[in-house]
Amino acid sequence: MAADPLSRVFSALADPTRRDMVARLAAADATVNELAEPYDVTVQAVSKHLKVLEDAGLVSRTREAQRRPVHLEAEVFDLMTKWIERYRREAEERYRRLDDVLRTMPDDVEPMPPSPRQEGESRDHHERP
Numbered sequence: 001m002a003a004d005p006l007s008r009v010f011s012a013l014a015d016p017t018r019r020d021m022v023a024r025l026a027a028a029d030a031t032v033n034e035l036a037e038p039y040d041v042t043v044q045a046v047s048k049h050l051k052v053l054e055d056a057g058l059v060s061r062t063r064e065a066q067r068r069p070v071h072l073e074a075e076v077f078d079l080m081t082k083w084i085e086r087y088r089r090e091a092e093e094r095y096r097r098l099d100d101v102l103r104t105m106p107d108d109v110e111p112m113p114p115s116p117r118q119e120g121e122s123r124d125h126h127e128r129p
Contacts, residue, residue, distance in 0.1 A: 005057065006079055012056035017041075018049050022058060025072035035070065 003011065013019050021035055036046040050070060053059040057076045061068050 005076075006083055008056040009058060009076055009080055012052045012058055015049065015052075018053055021046075021049060021053065022072060025059060025070060026074075029069040029071045031067055031069055 013022065017039065020038075024030060024035065032043055032047055032050065035050070036043045039046065050059060050061075054061070058073055060071050060073055062071060
């Protein structure tokens, strides 16, 4: 079963070499040889990384005369951004509600010591009192 597009993108970006390639391609298109230059790996290894990025829809290869530049497909980042933004908004809303609750609490209340039951719960669950 094929993974969904978002899973393929996150999986492709899980590798630091591929993330670095994406960062470099964000600045400018590059050939496989140009992408391979800073790494101590073979051009074939870089091609395998590019294949993963290509399968995830993050890059495409074109032909310009004798060159075959690799191009970053920035639209794919919209998919990631929408997913991240959804959960960022939910987290912000939870923090906003917590802030509201904390604002309603008096500042001069002494914290209550934990009850004996709470202290027992904090012990390792294998220990018996």
